[in-house]
Amino acid sequence: MSAIQVVPIEWYLLLCTVLFTIGVLGVLFRRNAIIIFMSIEIMLNAVNLLLVAFSSYLSDSKGQVFVFFIMAVAAAEVAVGLAILMMVYRNTKSSDIDMLNKLKW
Amino acid sequence: MIKLVWLVPLLPLIGFVIIGLFGKKLSKGIVGTIGSGTVMAAFAVALGIFFELKGGTQKEFTIELFNWISAGKLSIPFSFLIDPLSSLFLLIITGIGFLIHLYSTGYMSHDEGFSRFFAYLNLFIFFMLLLVLGSNYLIMFVGWEGVGLCSYLLIGFWFKNTAFNNAAKKAFIMNRIGDLGFLLGIILIFVTFGSIGYHDVFEQAKNMATGNPTLTAIALLLFVGAMGKSAQLPLYTWLPDAMAGPTPVSALIHAATMVTAGIYMIARSNVLYTLSPDAMNVVAVVGVCTALFAATIGLAQNDIKKVLAYSTVSQLGYMFLALGVGAYTGAVFHVMTHAFFKALLFLGAGSVIHAMGGEQDIRKMGGLKKYISTTHITFLLGTLAIAGCFPFSGFFSKDEILAQAYEHNKLLWFLGILGAAMTTFYMFRLYFLTFHGKFRGTHEQEHHLHESPKSMTIPLIVLAILSVVGGLVGIPAALGGTHFLEAFLSPVFEFSSFRIVQAASHETEYMLMGIATLIMILAIYFAYTVFVKNNRVPAAEGDETSAIHKLVYNKYWVDEIYENLITKPLNMISEAFYKLIDNQVVDGIVNGVGSTVKWLSSTIRLVQTGNTGFYIFVMVISIVLILFSQLF
Amino acid sequence: MITLLLILFPLVASLLLFFVKGQQVKNIALGAAIIEFAIAIFALSQFKQDASMQFVWNSAWVQSMGITFHVGIDGISMLLVLLTTFLVPVIILTSFKNEHKNPSAFYALILFMQMALIGVFVSLDGFLFYVFWELALLPIYFICLLWGGEDRARITFKFFVYTLAGSLFMLGGLIYLYLHTPGTHSFNIDAIYAAGRGMDVVHQGYVFWAMFIAFAIKMPIFPFHTWQPDTYTTAPTQGTMLLSGIMLKMGTFGLVRWLLPIAPLGVEHYANIAIGLAVIGIVYASCIAIVQKDFKRLIAYSSIAHVGLIAAGILSMNVQGVQGGMIQMLSHGVNVVGLFFIVDIIQRRTNTREIQSLGGIRNVNPQFAVLFLFILLGSVALPLTNGFVGEFLLLNGLFQHNAWIAAFAGLSVILGAVYMLRSYQSIMLGETNSITSSFAPLEKSEKVVLLIICAAVIAFGVFPKPLLDISGPAVDQLVQGVQAALGK
Missing domain, CATH: 1.20.5 (Single alpha-helices involved in coiled-coils or other helix-helix interfaces)
Structure with missing residues (x-):
């Protein structure tokens, strides 16, 4: 019985749902690109947490392998995303995504 | 000779091809010779065929040339049928055709379209011969549409004139309406009998019950075709307009031959008609109505050719009346005599028009008998023939039709005799106004008056002789004759003979002849008093006239x-x-x-x-x- | 092998022609087309007159999908191959007096089109058929777009999208059939036939509509015809000839090869609707033709009427109807090319196609008038011209299906005479006017084309038997198969 299993799985589920919802709401309602970014990260990590919890409970390491994958991809994504944000900021002097509405129709 | 029948249509076709291709480079003399010569040669062959058929015991020959169309069980050979009916028509077509070709060499001699005219005329003869020679309905249809085409080309011969072109177009389209009926009739024949050859169809039809609805439908559809081609109500209006063509065309196509194609078709299909009494009644009623209707219009026309045109429509009505009452021989007999005297009248009218320098209005003629005596005498003979005066040809044929109608239905006879009275009246009106009284034209025209050249008068004389003696081939038994034509055609109408009511007793026939002659004399006398004694001339354009006269003069406004x-x-x-x-x-x-x-x-x-x-x-x-x- | 040659030769010629410069490209194109015609004649001479599929070439193409490059010629295909190879040189010859810009592309496209058309007529694989079907659309699209007349961009676009939409239905139908082929799926024509015949009437009905709409648009049949008058009028003369003379036959050919044998029950079930549309189209288009002012447009509408009759005859599914359809495809192809060429001759000399403003051409050019008259007579189906044989057989076939419909369709006999004679009269007869008084005599190439067409009009009216014999056995077999499937 590992340390993770001290806490019942229901709590993990609840925590992850809360975190994920926070992420979603953040993405939906915040206009600052960096905060949206962070919200996305929260969502990813909520999923990661859940994967780890289940992996431990089911004694299956595949879940943890997935987490590493997600972290790697998220890191790459952050690198590209932040670079885009930097460029956006340089051009618009703002990180408000509502300014980015030229790409339409 | 019969083996050479393909020569008959081929000769005019060769004439057409030669004249059509090289006509412009040839002199008028050569063109005229080729045009008339080919038809005369065809006539000679036709004559040979006629006598061979008359002498021989076999009365029906089929000569197959090649296989034309085949699809599935439908197989249509291009083949000819020689029997008494077709050989008789061959003679009429090539004989009168030749005379009219001859006449045209004179009549058209000043026309720039001389060679074109002869090309069309030869093509017409070719198609007309196909029409009567074909051994199945589709070959007849080929000729049928072909003569329609030639009629179109010849009515619109002077193609710069819009009115003439319109008349030509009208003729073609009205004929096409009839042709559609004919075509559907042919298809129905194929669907019913699995063949469209005369022989197969008639043999099978003979086993069918009288009044079979399919047979009636076939008969009526074919009759629609006949209505178009033979200018019967309601499809007759093209024929008077067709007078726009040169006069020889009116004589050949619109009087003697093409318009009688409908009669030929029904006579040929007599088996089908005999088996459908309803269709026969329709034919008779349409015929008699047309005869009367056209005759009334003829009473008030002032154009010499229009009068003859309506008279043609009316006479065709008589022929259909004859067919409708089962007098097939009578109808064919009348086709023949009518071909003689109507061709004569048209050619005579052409001669008059020629003399008058193109004038066609009889109100501007009068007293022409002094100037053009040959035309006058031949025209008088033709008029007497059409009026049915004894012993001219028209008397015998008309008498036969009326006698049969009398046996069939008294009312039909009465209407027929009424029409005959009108015919006599308007023909003599035409004759008196043209040849008697004083000349009413201009001085220039009076100076111009001259008799036509020999090439025109010889056909007139020949036709006049035929008009006088043509009836002798069908002298009824009542007058002590043997009806040669009836005997000759009997193989064709063998099956239908039972329908023909046994000829009336001789007394009845004498009575009918008497009545007809009496009425004719009265009509002539009436015309004489009005137009010679009282010198009445028809009212000029725009004058006040009675309502009835207006109605008739305007042809009931049918157009x-x-x-x-x-x-x-x-x-x-x-x-x-x-x-x-x-x-x-x-x-x-x-x-x-x-x-x-x-x-x-x-x-x-x-x-x-x-x-x-x-x-x-x-x-x-x-x-x-x-x-x-x-x-x- | 010879089938393959028939397809590849024009393709090679077309590709080479793209690189030839100058006006002598005409002559090369004409030469290539004549050689192609000679190949077709050679094929005809080797052709056994029976119902079998001959000169078959079958090589693998996309094996995993059951697609093969499978071509062959039977009597039905033979007639259309002859028509195509006969008309293409004639069409090329008609353009000799026209100066087209960029001629090498123009003639290359015509030859390319010929390749695709022959491909359509000889394909024995559903997928291959579809490929050629679409391939034929490309060159004609460019011909119309690049060399067309006024407002060509809009009209050509409409034509393209319309026919493409139709093809989509066909593709759907073919795939549907493909998925029903027994065993490992295959586009082979026999497998497709088997698939179609294995279906019940409801499913054959789906196939029927999918294929019928595609063919109906191509022909076109009322009410799918509205792209046609505009396109025919705007396209350059040679484009119009290709469209009306040959391409339209893709639709009627499709009915014979890719519809009747596949979905006989479906055809029978919906025959009255489909034939009804076709026949309504006949009378409707004939009426419209009567009031046309532009002669080219008039012929376009008359073409709808003629094609309607062909379709109706084929759909009545008896020997006379189908055989009449086959022979009428040829006659109509020849006649309509002739008529459009007449329009072209008149237009080049007078700069107008307005019927009313012309007149009296016969006075100045009697020769032209006579040749025109011959073609006109073929078009109004006078006996002893080529038009009559087909029309008689078609009406005959239609009559066996339903007498009243045939009678109604027969109205075209009358209406056809009305509009053709009316226009002939006001174009050719009467007095000359300022526009027509200087009507130039016919050039040599024009005379040759008109004489060839007139000769065909008469020759196949008097002796239609050789043509009927080519397709006869194949049509007999087809109809027997269809009737057997219908349980008759």
């Missing part, structure tokens, strides 16, 4: 009625189809589909607001919805 009832509505409907339905509705729907797509795209693209937050919002909502949909 106008057709114009307003058919032509104009057709144009209007077509316009509506084009402008409204095609351009607005059908194309509108097509374009509507296009513009709907366009409209939808331009509407939906607005969803792409460019607002990233909105995109994400939609994305999340969609994910939630998808998840929910998976949940339930």
Whole structure:
């Protein structure tokens, strides 16, 4: 019985749902690109947490392998995303995504 | 000789090809010689065939040339049938055709379209011969449409004149209406009998019950064709207009030969008609109505050719009356005598017009007997023949028809005799106004008056002789003769003979002849008092006349009625189809589909607001919805 | 092998022609087309007159999908191959007096089109058929777009999208059939036939509509015809000839090869609707033709009427109807090319196609008038011209299906005479006017084309037997198969 299993799985589920919802709401309602970014990260990590919890409970390491994958991809994504944000900021002097509405129709 | 029958149509065809291709380079003499010569040669062959057939015991020969159309069990050979009926028609067509060719060499000698005229005329003879020679209905149809084409070309011969062109077009289209009926009739024959060869069809039909509805339908459809070609009510209006063509054309095509094609067709199909009494009644009624109707119009016409045209329509009506009462021999007999005297009258009229320098209005003629005596005498003989004066040819044929009608139905006979009285009256009106009294034309015309050249008068004389003696081939038994024609044609009408009511007793026949002669004399006397004694001349254009006269003079406004009832509505409907339905509705729907797509795209693209937050919002909502949909 | 040659030769010629410069490209194109015709004649001479599929070439193409490059010629194909190879040189010859810009592309496209058309007529694989079907659309699209007349961009676009939409239905139908082929799926024509015949009437009905709509648009049949008058009028003369003379036959050929044998029950079930549409189209288009002012447009509408009759005859599914359809495809192809050439001759000399503003051409050019008259007579189906044989057989076939419909369709006999004679009269007869008084005599190439067409009009009216014999056995077999499937 590992340390993770001290806490019942229901709590993990609840925590992850809360975190994920926070992420979603953040993405939906915040206009600052960096905060949206962070919200996305929260969502990813909520999923990661859940994967780890289940992996431990089911004694299956595949879940943890997935987490590493997600972290790697998220890191790459952050690198590209932040670079885009930097460029956006340089051009618009703002990180408000509502300014980015030229790409339409 | 019979083996050489293919020569008969081939000769005029060769004439057509030579004249058609090289006519412009040849002199008029050569063109005329080729044109007339080929027809005369054809006549010689036809004569040989006639005598061989008359002498021999076999009365029916089929000569197959090649296989024309075949599809599945439908097989149509291009083949000819020689029997008494077709050989008789061969003689009429080539004989009168030759005379009219000869006449044309004189009549058309000053026309620049001389060679074209002879090419058309030869082509016409070719198609007419095909029509009567074919051994199945489709070959007849080939000739049928072919003569229609030649008629079109010849009516519109002077093609610079719009009115003539319109007349030509009208003739072709009206004929086509009939032709459609004919074509459908042929197809129905094929569907019913599995063949369209005369022999097969008639042999099978003989086993069918009288009054079989399919047979009646076939007979009526064929009759529609006959109505168009032979100018019967209601499809007759093209024939008077067809007088726009040169006069020899009117004589050959629109009097002697082509318009009698309908009679030939029904006589040929006598088996089918005999088996459908209803169709026979229709034929008789249409015939007698046309005979009367056209005769009344003829009473008031002032154009010499128009009078003859209506008289032709009327006489054709008599022939259909004869067919309708089962007097097939009588009908064919009248075709023959009519060909003689009507060709004579038309050619005589042509000679008059020639003498008058193109004038056709009888109000401007008069007293011509002094100037053109040959024409006058031959014309008088023709008039007597058409009036049915004993012993001219018209007497015998008309008498036979009326006697048969009398046996069949007294009312038909009465209407027939009424029409005969009118015929006599308007023909003598025409004769008196043209040849008697004082000359009413201009001085120039009076100086110009001259007898026509020999090439024109010789055909007149020959035809006059034929008109006088032509009836001798059919002297009824009542007058102590043997009806040669009836005996000759009997193999063709063998099956139908039972329908012909046994010839009336000789007393009845004498009575009928007496009545007819009496009425004829009265009509001539009446015409004489009005137009010679009292010197009445028909009213000039625009003069006040009685309402009835106006009605008749304007031909009951039938042309106008057709114009307003058919032509104009057709144009209007077509316009509506084009402008409204095609351009607005059908194309509108097509374009509507296009513009709907366009409209939808331009509407939906607005969803792409460019607002990233909105995109994400939609994305999340969609994910939630998808998840929910998976949940339930 | 010879089938393959028939397809490849024009393709090679077309590709080479793209690189030839100058006006002598005409002569090369004409030469290539004549050689192609000679190949077709050679094929005809080797052709056994029975119902079998001959000169078959079958090589693998996309094996995993059951697609093969499978071509062959039977009597039905033979007639259309002859028509195509006969008309293409004639069409090329008609353009000799026209100066086209960029001629090498123009003639290359015509030859390319010929390749695709022959491909359509000889394909024995559903997928291959579809490929050629679409391939034929490309060159004609460019011909119309690049060398067309006024407002060509809009009209050509409409034509392209419309026919493409139709093809989509056909593709759907073919795939549907493919998925029903027994065993490992295959596009082979026999497998497709088997698939179609294995279905019940409801499913054959789906196939029927999918295929019928595609063919109906191509022909076109009322009410799918509205792209046609505009396109025919705007396209350059040679484009119009290709469209009306040959391409339209893709639709009627499709009915014979890719519809009747596949879905006989479906055809029978919906025959009255489909034939009804075709026959309504006949009378409707004839009426519209009467009131046309532009002669080219008039012929376009008359073409709808003629094709309607062909379709109706084929759909009545008896020997006379189908055989009449086959022979009428040829006659109509020849006649309509002749008529459009007459329009072209008149237009080049007078700069107008307005019927009313012309007149009296016969006075100045009697020779032209006579040749025109011959073609006109073929078009109004006078006996002893080629038009009559087909029309008689078609009406005969239609009559066996339903006498009243045949009678109604027969109205075209009358209406055809009305509009053709009316226009002939006002174009050719009467007095000359300022526009027509200087009507130039016919050039040599024009005379040759008109004489060839007139000769065909008369020759196949008097002796239609050789042509009927080519397709006869194949049509007999087809109809027997269809009737057997219908349980008759």
